[in-house]
Amino acid sequence: MNILNPRLSTIVQATVAAGSSDFRLPLVSIIIVNYNYGRFLDQAVDSVFGQTYPNVECIIVDNASTDESPEVLESISARYPRVRIIRRGSNDGQTAASLDGFDAAGGAYVIFVDADDILLPQAAATHMFAHLSLRVHVGFTSGDMLQSADDQIVIGTGEELNRYVLSGKGRRKNLLRNYEHAFEPQWPPRELGEFLADKIHLVPHQTTRWVWSPTTGLCFRRDALRQFVDNPDLASLRTGTDMYFAHAIGALYGSAIIDTPVFVYRIHGGNEFTRHPQLNRCKAYDGSSNNNNAYALRLLVDHLVAKIDRFYQSSRSPLDYFHALKQLDQHDPDPRLPAWRQRSRVAGHLVDGYADVAATIGPWKTWALMLWFGVPPTLIAQTAKRSS
Structure with a gap:
C-alpha cells in the first residue's frame, strides 16, 4: 500500500492492529x-x-x-x-x-x-x-x-x-x-x-x-x-x-x-x-418481449412523475431530471385517450397531477413543462385556473 502521508499511514496501521471492523x-x-x-x-x-x-x-x-x-x-x-x-x-x-x-x-x-x-x-x-x-x-x-x-x-x-x-x-x-x-x-x-x-x-x-x-x-x-x-x-x-x-x-x-x-x-x-x-x-x-419492455418503461415514467418532489429536489441540475423524463417518455396505448395523451404519458400525468407538480417546481415551470410535452395551451390555462 502506497500512502504518502506518514501520519495517515500510522493511523491506518493502528486501526488495523486494533481489529477495527468499521471499514x-x-x-x-x-x-x-x-x-x-x-x-x-x-x-x-x-x-x-x-x-x-x-x-x-x-x-x-x-x-x-x-x-x-x-x-x-x-x-x-x-x-x-x-x-x-x-x-x-x-x-x-x-x-x-x-x-x-x-x-x-x-x-x-x-x-x-x-x-x-x-x-x-x-x-x-x-x-x-x-x-x-x-x-x-x-x-x-x-x-x-x-x-x-x-x-x-x-x-x-x-x-x-x-x-x-x-x-x-x-x-x-x-x-x-x-x-x-x-x-x-x-x-x-x-x-x-x-x-x-x-x-x-x-x-x-x-x-x-x-x-x-x-x-x-x-x-x-x-x-x-x-x-x-x-x-x-x-x-x-x-x-x-x-x-x-x-x-x-x-x-x-x-x-x-x-x-x-x-x-x-x-x-x-x-x-x-x-x-x-x-x-x-x-x-x-x-416480438413478445417488446410489449413487456414498453410496460416497464411506462411504469418508470409513472414513478418519475409521481415522485417529482424526490427527483427534482435531489438532482444537482433539475434540467437533468427534465431531460430524463423527456427521453424516457412513452406513448400511451389506450385508444380512448386524446391524441396528445397518446403521444406522451408524461403529459397526461402533468395534467392529472398538476397541483402536486406546481407545488414542487412552481406554476411557471409546470406550464413550460406541459408545453414541452405537448399539452394543448388551452388545456394548460384551464388546468391552472381550476387549481387556483
Missing part, C-alpha cells in the same frame, strides 16, 4: 430468482460461493416452483448454511421475487441473478473494482457475457455492449484511480487492476438506449435501487426487471460498461427473450 469491503448481495429451474440451481449457487471477492451474501428467492427446485434447495441449504432462502407462496413474476430479495439484502451493492445463469469467479471482484475505482460515481456497472447453447460457449460477447464499446463513446482519460483497500491489503490483487485498466467505459447519465448486458451482468448500488423500488405498481411487472432498473438508474445517475465477461448466459429453449445466440443482423428473440 470492511462492501458487501455484495447476490440474489438468485428461481422458477422451475431446479436443474440449473446447483450451478448458479456454486458460482456465487465460488466468487473470488471476499464479501458476498447469497439470497435465493423461489417463485413457488413446481419442479424439483424444493428438493434442490434443501440440498443447497445443507451444503451452504449461510445461504438465505425465501419461498414465495405464488409465482408473481421476476420483479416481485427480486423485490423480496432486495428487502432481505444487506449489501451496499446488489446483483440479481437469473437461476439459469452462472457467474464467473471474478464477477463480483470485477464489478467492485470498477465501482470503487471510478472517478464518476455511477449507479450501476454492466459486465459482458458469454453465451452458451447445448453446454457449449458459442459467443464470447454481447451485441449491445459490443456496439457501445466499438463506438468509443465511453473512453475517458483518467477515468479510474485504482482502488487499494487499506484495511484488507490483499484486495484487490494487483493483476485485477492491470487487467481492467483499459476495459471500463463510461455511459453518461441521460443514456436511454439499451447498451448493457441482461440481468445477471448488472451490479447496482443499493442506494440507487432504493430510489425506484417503492413504485407501488412495480410488482405487476412480471419480466423486464432489468429494463426498469437499468433505464431508470442509467438515465439519472449514469453507468459504466466493463468490457470483459462476468457471467454465462445459458440459452436452453425456455428463455424469456432469447431463442438462440446472437447472430449478426438477426434477431435473437421473438
Whole structure:
C-alpha cells in the first residue's frame, strides 16, 4: 500500500492492529430468482460461493416452483448454511421475487441473478473494482457475457455492449484511480487492476438506449435501487426487471460498461427473450418481449412523475431530471385517450397531477413543462385556473 502521508499511514496501521471492523469491503448481495429451474440451481449457487471477492451474501428467492427446485434447495441449504432462502407462496413474476430479495439484502451493492445463469469467479471482484475505482460515481456497472447453447460457449460477447464499446463513446482519460483497500491489503490483487485498466467505459447519465448486458451482468448500488423500488405498481411487472432498473438508474445517475465477461448466459429453449445466440443482423428473440419492455418503461415514467418532489429536489441540475423524463417518455396505448395523451404519458400525468407538480417546481415551470410535452395551451390555462 502506497500512502504518502506518514501520519495517515500510522493511523491506518493502528486501526488495523486494533481489529477495527468499521471499514470492511462492501458487501455484495447476490440474489438468485428461481422458477422451475431446479436443474440449473446447483450451478448458479456454486458460482456465487465460488466468487473470488471476499464479501458476498447469497439470497435465493423461489417463485413457488413446481419442479424439483424444493428438493434442490434443501440440498443447497445443507451444503451452504449461510445461504438465505425465501419461498414465495405464488409465482408473481421476476420483479416481485427480486423485490423480496432486495428487502432481505444487506449489501451496499446488489446483483440479481437469473437461476439459469452462472457467474464467473471474478464477477463480483470485477464489478467492485470498477465501482470503487471510478472517478464518476455511477449507479450501476454492466459486465459482458458469454453465451452458451447445448453446454457449449458459442459467443464470447454481447451485441449491445459490443456496439457501445466499438463506438468509443465511453473512453475517458483518467477515468479510474485504482482502488487499494487499506484495511484488507490483499484486495484487490494487483493483476485485477492491470487487467481492467483499459476495459471500463463510461455511459453518461441521460443514456436511454439499451447498451448493457441482461440481468445477471448488472451490479447496482443499493442506494440507487432504493430510489425506484417503492413504485407501488412495480410488482405487476412480471419480466423486464432489468429494463426498469437499468433505464431508470442509467438515465439519472449514469453507468459504466466493463468490457470483459462476468457471467454465462445459458440459452436452453425456455428463455424469456432469447431463442438462440446472437447472430449478426438477426434477431435473437421473438416480438413478445417488446410489449413487456414498453410496460416497464411506462411504469418508470409513472414513478418519475409521481415522485417529482424526490427527483427534482435531489438532482444537482433539475434540467437533468427534465431531460430524463423527456427521453424516457412513452406513448400511451389506450385508444380512448386524446391524441396528445397518446403521444406522451408524461403529459397526461402533468395534467392529472398538476397541483402536486406546481407545488414542487412552481406554476411557471409546470406550464413550460406541459408545453414541452405537448399539452394543448388551452388545456394548460384551464388546468391552472381550476387549481387556483
